[in-house]
Amino acid sequence: MDGMAHATEDSLIPVASYARTSQDTPQGDARGVRHQHRINERRAREHGCVVVATYTDNARNATKDDRERPGFDHLLADLHRGHAFTAGPLRGVVAVADDRLYRRPEDLVRFMAALTSAPGRVYVDRDGMRDPYSKACLLQGVDSLQEALAEGKMRSRRLQDWHWSRAMDGLPHSGPRPFGWQEDRQTLHAVESELVRKAIEHRVTGGSMGHVAREWDALGVTGTRGGRPNPQTVTQIITAPRVYGFRANRGELLIDPDAGKPLIGAWQAIVTPERWVEVCSTFSAGSLYMHRGPLSPRLTDRKAGPKYLVSGFLRCGECDQLMGGGKSSRSRKSPYNYMCASGRGCGRCAISGPLVEEAVEMLLFPTDGQGRVRLPEPMRQRWLSGEMEFEEKRKVIASVFTHLVIRPGKKGCGIWDHSRVVPVWKWADRVEAAGPAA
CATH class of the missing domain: 3.40.50.1390 (Resolvase, N-terminal catalytic domain)
Known part of the structure; x- marks a missing residue:
C-alpha cells in the first residue's frame, strides 16, 4: 500500500x-x-x-x-x-x-x-x-x-407500494396528524375543523388567505408541527382532498376502480365533496395541494423552486422570521429586494438583493483568503467566473451557513452596508466567533 x-x-x-x-x-x-x-x-x-x-x-x-x-x-x-x-x-x-x-x-x-x-x-x-x-x-x-x-430503489418501491395500498383501502396517511383531525386521523378536531370550514367559506366568498393566516395567528393557532400559519400553508390545508373526504396519493386523486369515482377515505370530512371544485377554482393553477411538491405534476410551465439565490436563508434581525425575495421598481441598482413580510413577520426590514449576494460572496471567498472557511480553489474560480449553476451555488451556501441575519438598515443611507449581513455558520463551535461581512 x-x-x-x-x-x-x-x-x-x-x-x-x-x-x-x-x-x-x-x-x-x-x-x-x-x-x-x-x-x-x-x-x-x-x-x-x-x-x-x-x-x-x-x-x-x-x-x-x-x-x-x-x-x-x-x-x-x-x-x-x-x-x-x-x-x-x-x-x-x-x-x-x-x-x-x-x-x-x-x-x-x-x-x-x-x-x-x-x-x-x-x-x-x-x-x-x-x-x-x-x-x-x-x-x-x-x-x-x-x-x-439497488437496495435504495428496492426499498423505495416497497414503500411506495405500501402507501398506495393503504390509500386504496381508504386509510389515512401514516405521517404527522393532519390539521383538523384528532390523533387517530379519522375523528374531527372540534376547534381546528371549524377553523378550516370557516376558511373555506371565506375563500369561496372572495376572501384572502393572508387574512385567514393573520386571524389564525392572532388566535394562537399553530400547525400540527408547531409552525405559525401563513397564506401558503392555509391554502394547502383548505385545498387538500382529505378535507372533502377524498383520498389522494403522490399528488394524484385516487379513483375507485369499481365505481369509477374518486375514492372516499375512512375518516370524517369537514365539508361536502362538491365544495372542493368550488374552492380550487378560486386559486391559480400550480398553487393547489394536488400540484405541490417535487413528486406532484404542476398545471403550469413555471418551474418550481426559489427565484433568488439566498431565498430561504435570510432571517429578519427584528423578528427572526424568514425573509422573501421580490422585484423592486424603485432602484436600478437593486432590481429585487429581500423583505420581511408583514403579517408573517414585522414588515420593517428590507435589503437590496444584489447587496446580500455580494456580501455572501465576500464571506465565502474573501479577497485576502483569511475568511472563516476555506473552500476549494476550483469552487471559487467556478463561482466567480459564472460557470457555477444557480442550484449548485445554493448547495454551497447551505453547506456553509445555517442562515444569515439581516440587520435593520438606516433610513436615507445611500451606500451599501455589507455589515448588515451577519452569517450564522454551521459548526459554529468549530469556527471562531463570526462577525458581519467585511
Missing part, C-alpha cells in the same frame, strides 16, 4: 470515526450511531490506528440529494484541511461500511477527493485497512455504491 500511513511502535495513525443512521430509535437515544462509533474504535485499534475525532449524522438519509448531512460535510472539510480543530492531524477514516459514508455517486466522488487530498491517508472498514489511492479500493467503492443504489 504505497503512500499509505503506517503505525510505528511509538505512535498510532490518527483517524476520524464516522457514523450514520437513516432513522433513530423510537426512544430517540441515538443508540445506532453510538454502536457504530464503538465498533469503529475497536477496528481502528486492531489496525494500528486511534480515533481522534468523531463525526455523526443521526437519523440522516444519504440517498436523497436534498437531505443535509452536516457531519459528513464537516468530515470532508477537515480531511481537506488535514486537521481536526481540537484533535490535531487527521490521516484517515474508519466506518463500519461504505454505505454509511455514501449512497450516491456524488458523495463517493467527494469522499475520495477529500480522503486522498494529501498523501499518507488510510481507510478502515469491516474488511480491514484499505489503500484509498489504489484502483482496487476505488473499484470496491463503486461496487458498494451500486449495491446501495
Whole structure:
C-alpha cells in the first residue's frame, strides 16, 4: 500500500470515526450511531490506528440529494484541511461500511477527493485497512455504491407500494396528524375543523388567505408541527382532498376502480365533496395541494423552486422570521429586494438583493483568503467566473451557513452596508466567533 500511513511502535495513525443512521430509535437515544462509533474504535485499534475525532449524522438519509448531512460535510472539510480543530492531524477514516459514508455517486466522488487530498491517508472498514489511492479500493467503492443504489430503489418501491395500498383501502396517511383531525386521523378536531370550514367559506366568498393566516395567528393557532400559519400553508390545508373526504396519493386523486369515482377515505370530512371544485377554482393553477411538491405534476410551465439565490436563508434581525425575495421598481441598482413580510413577520426590514449576494460572496471567498472557511480553489474560480449553476451555488451556501441575519438598515443611507449581513455558520463551535461581512 504505497503512500499509505503506517503505525510505528511509538505512535498510532490518527483517524476520524464516522457514523450514520437513516432513522433513530423510537426512544430517540441515538443508540445506532453510538454502536457504530464503538465498533469503529475497536477496528481502528486492531489496525494500528486511534480515533481522534468523531463525526455523526443521526437519523440522516444519504440517498436523497436534498437531505443535509452536516457531519459528513464537516468530515470532508477537515480531511481537506488535514486537521481536526481540537484533535490535531487527521490521516484517515474508519466506518463500519461504505454505505454509511455514501449512497450516491456524488458523495463517493467527494469522499475520495477529500480522503486522498494529501498523501499518507488510510481507510478502515469491516474488511480491514484499505489503500484509498489504489484502483482496487476505488473499484470496491463503486461496487458498494451500486449495491446501495439497488437496495435504495428496492426499498423505495416497497414503500411506495405500501402507501398506495393503504390509500386504496381508504386509510389515512401514516405521517404527522393532519390539521383538523384528532390523533387517530379519522375523528374531527372540534376547534381546528371549524377553523378550516370557516376558511373555506371565506375563500369561496372572495376572501384572502393572508387574512385567514393573520386571524389564525392572532388566535394562537399553530400547525400540527408547531409552525405559525401563513397564506401558503392555509391554502394547502383548505385545498387538500382529505378535507372533502377524498383520498389522494403522490399528488394524484385516487379513483375507485369499481365505481369509477374518486375514492372516499375512512375518516370524517369537514365539508361536502362538491365544495372542493368550488374552492380550487378560486386559486391559480400550480398553487393547489394536488400540484405541490417535487413528486406532484404542476398545471403550469413555471418551474418550481426559489427565484433568488439566498431565498430561504435570510432571517429578519427584528423578528427572526424568514425573509422573501421580490422585484423592486424603485432602484436600478437593486432590481429585487429581500423583505420581511408583514403579517408573517414585522414588515420593517428590507435589503437590496444584489447587496446580500455580494456580501455572501465576500464571506465565502474573501479577497485576502483569511475568511472563516476555506473552500476549494476550483469552487471559487467556478463561482466567480459564472460557470457555477444557480442550484449548485445554493448547495454551497447551505453547506456553509445555517442562515444569515439581516440587520435593520438606516433610513436615507445611500451606500451599501455589507455589515448588515451577519452569517450564522454551521459548526459554529468549530469556527471562531463570526462577525458581519467585511
